Amino acid sequence: MESEGDIGVPAGGRAATTGRMVRGWRGVAVLASVVLAAAACAPDPPPPPATAPxxxxxxxxxxxxxxxxxxxxxxxxxxxxxxxxxxxxxxxxxxxxxxxxxxxxxxxxxxxxxxxxxxxxxxxxxxxxxxxxxxxxxxxxxTRIDPEPFDIVIRPSGTVDPDVLAAMQQAATRWERVVARGLGDVPVHLAAGSCGSGNAAFDGVVDDLVVDVSMKVIPPAAWAAPCVDGPDGLPRFGFVEFNPNLTGALLDAGMLDEVAGHELGHVLGFGVTWQDGRDVTGAGGTDPRFNGPRVRAENSLLRRSVDVPVMTVDGVMSPHWESVFLGPEIMATTPDGSALSRLTIASLADIGYAVDIGAADPYSPPLPAGTCIAFSATVTRCW
Missing domain, CATH: 2.60.40.10 (Immunoglobulins)
Known part of the structure; x- marks a missing residue:
């Protein structure tokens, strides 16, 4: 029987060929390993350069x-x-x-x-x-033409409770610290009973604001409004009426000063001189908001992402901050509302007053930013 070498393959030839093949594959494997190792050791490409904000x-x-x-x-x-x-x-x-x-x-x-x-x-x-x-x-x-300080004159009409007058004088002093400059003089001519229902006649020049104070049995404890504006659109004459049947209770509860300050804020124009589109958005809807740029800046300081909510009563906008969100702010309607905040002062600047924002009281909203509250089955408001 012939061996493999007898059929034309030299003895040991297969072994020699196989050895060369093995050595060749080993060389390829080593080369591949070197290439892979080199690739593994290569640094990652640098990230794109960071750009500034x-x-x-x-x-x-x-x-x-x-x-x-x-x-x-x-x-x-x-x-x-x-x-x-x-x-x-x-x-x-x-x-x-x-x-x-x-x-x-x-x-x-x-x-x-x-x-x-x-x-x-x-x-x-x-x-x-x-x-x-x-x-x-x-x-x-x-440069302001009239650099004088802002003066509020409290004028009693008829018999006025001394405690009411004292509260109004105190409120006037407080608001005079907020309004930083006086207004131009304006002649005012008013018949008796034409500003509110209890004012005495007035004929003279006003510098800067005259507030007629009287006592009258009315449904609320007090109410107020401006009656005469100057050419700049800011009030020069207004009234505050107190209910004599309720002033004693206000005094006993320690709320008379707060009510006087709140009502005088309305005479200055808070809520009653606002214009839809200029100062307020959504005035005819269920979610009115104050959108003056200075109030928006204070709103941003409070980390609020939506405008300050204005109160509604039976679907009608009320001239107050929404009490649920603003809480103890003087121009909300909460019983303990006494803080004259930067929001309210900024709102006066938005309607045209020169103000001292540093005269604000310490104030924090009672609810965290982003709180949403259902006011009805169809109305949810957030702030």
Whole structure:
């Protein structure tokens, strides 16, 4: 029987060929391993360079501004990487950072008190922790023609409870600290009973506001309104009427001063001089909101993402903040409402007064931001 070598293959030839093949495959395997190892050791490609935050808008609202001005600044910012941002604001351009906002949301407003006339350049710095963007905005503040302080004259008509007069005088002093400058003189001519129902006749020049106070049996404990406006649209003459049957109870409950302050706020124009579209949105609906730029800035400071809710009664807008959300604020209707907040002062600036926002009382809303409450089966309001 022949061996494999006998059929034309040299003895040991298969073994030699097989050995060369094995060595060849081993060489390929080693080369592949080297290539893979080299690939594994190669560094990842560098990430694209981070870009700085983008300031899409930055400017002043609510012009014209007259000293001392409460200037609302608003800005919009984004970060291309989606990183959290912080903002620093120098509102009057004096070189000092007034506030740091961290985290800084995409849409922010802040009020700046500008006491001097002239050009002011606000600075905004936005950082994502790696890169920083600086933006500026210039606004102008004019000189006030009448630099006198604001004066409120309390005028009793008929017999007025001394405690009521004392409460009204105290309220006048409080509001005089809020309104920072006087108004232009205005001649006023009123017949008796033409402003409210108990006012005496008046014929004279008003500087800055005259408030007629009388006692009358009326359904509420008190009510008030302005009667005569100046050419600037701000009240010059108004009235407050107190129910004599309820003033004793108010005094015993420690609420007479609060009621006097609340009613005088209405004479100044809170709620009763608001215009739909200019100051309020949704005035004819179930969810009216105050949308003046200075109130919006204070709203932003409170981290609220929707405008301040205004009260409704039986589907009709009432000239008050919504008490459920605003709680103990003087221009809400809660029994313990005595805090004269920055929101209310800013609302006076939005209708045209020069104000001192620093005269505000300490105040915090009673409910967390974003709270929603069902007022009826079909109406839910949030703030």
């Amino acid at each position: 983008v300031v899409s808008s930055f400017g002043a609202l609510g012009e014209p501004h007259v000293e001392p001005a409460l200037v609302p600044l608003r800005w919009g910012v984004t970060d291309p990487q989606g990183d959290a941002m912080s903002c620093r604001l120098d509102g009057d351009g004096d070189g000092t950072w007034d506030e740091t906002i961290d985290p800084c949301p995409p849409d922010v407003s802040r009020n700046v008190s500008a006491v001097d006339a002239g050009a002011h350049t606000a600075r905004l710095e936005v950082s994502d922790g790696t890169n920083t963007t600086l933006a500026t905005a210039t606004y102008h503040v004019g």
